[in-house]
Amino acid sequence: MEEFRRIKRLPPYVFAIVNELKTAARRSGEDIVDLGMGNPDLPTPQHIVDKLAEAIYNPKNHRYSVSRGIEKLRLAMANWYRRRYDVELDPEREIVATIGAKEGLSHLALAVINSGDVVFVPSPAYPIHPYSVIIAGGDLRSIPLAPDRDFFEDLQMATKLTWPRPKLVIISYPHNPTTQVADLDFFKRMVDYARENGIYIVHDFAYADLTFDGYRAPSILEVDGAKDVAVEFFSLSKSYSMAGWRVGFCCGNERLVQALTRLKSYLDYGIFQPVQVAATVALNADQSCVKEIVDIYQNRRDTLCDGLERVGWPVEKPKGTMFLWAKIPERFGGMGSLEFSKLMIQEAKVAVSPGIGFGEYGDDYVRFALVENEHRTRQAIRGIRQMLQQHE
Secondary structure (H helix, E strand, C coil), rough: CCCHHHHHHHHHHHHHHHHHHHHHHHCCCCCECCCCCCCCCCCCHHHHHHHHHHHHHHHHHHHHCCCCCCCHHHHHHHHHHHHHHCCCCCCCCEEEEHHHHHHHHHHHCCCCCCCCCEEEEECCCCHHHHHHHHHCCCCCCECCCCCCCCHHHHHHHHHHHHHCCCCCEEECCCCCCCCCCCCCHHHHHHHHHHHHHHCCCEECCCCCCEEECCCCCCCCCCCCCCCHHEEEEEEEEHHEEEEEEEEEEEEECHHHHHHHHHHHHCCCCCCCCCCCCCCHHHHCCCHHHHHHHHHHHHHHHHHHHHHHHHHCCCCCCCECEEEEEEEEEHHHHHHCCCHHHHHHHHHHHCCCCEEHCCCCCCCCCEEEECCCCCCHHHHHHHHHHHHHHCCC
């Protein structure tokens, strides 16, 4: 029978190997501290849950909604950008609600990428960034993202050497998995680059609020002229601990936003309306709950990083995201990240994500997710200490 070409282009899912090993260990009675998947464990703030409970009893909210998001939700997003970044957005033409940023980004790729279109994506990267290009039939080109490299210089060199010229660049700061951050000057350079070369920028801004030590993550839309070339995806998953609720937005360049809006009108009827009502409250209400969530992640970061330092695994504290991108200790360097992640489960009783799952430039690293409380994190440190001592 004929093969499914899009499915065949997708590589094996590396994370499934670690998940199967973790599941098998737990079935045999092992207590595995799971720091693998970035699945927020904190409860959604109570006032948001209460609004959902209220809205769900209104029969009018049980009907089909609108795929681009209800008007009050899009207006709330516009007001959020105005308060946070002094950015003006037209809620009618420059904002569309998405079923989480992942759905929106993948459908934007389907809407605007033609077969053979070149798209630049950093490597390592959050998997949907490269895979959305592959699913859409685009020509994926990786740009190395590493501490000893200048991403912008690599991007410019790749542009000079690539034909046909790239159509899109997908970036994300604060970055998952590497936790790299960017300042406003970086985004200014990116916007200038995009305008000079006729390229669109897609910025995944999922970790806009999860920043530490005084660092403030800028929005690319703060740059003058950014809306000429860029869209930004924001999600409520991390800032408001609403991961399972699936609420996100695509904001910025009208042409890209409207392309996504039109495609979505054929694919879905939008998010369940009570969820949209509650999300509107999340964006409009007092934002102290966001700070409380961020403070918890910062404490977990400090517990994990300080603990790894004590047991002989030096790491740098990230300024953003809910992750730690840790280089594999030198004594294990030849194993590669997948085998090392297996060893972590077997000997340390800790699950992490292998860096190779994020791209070819990630194999020297593993990613820790800050999704366990400090007590469980300290338990993980004890297990890692025992593993390291066994291999001295």
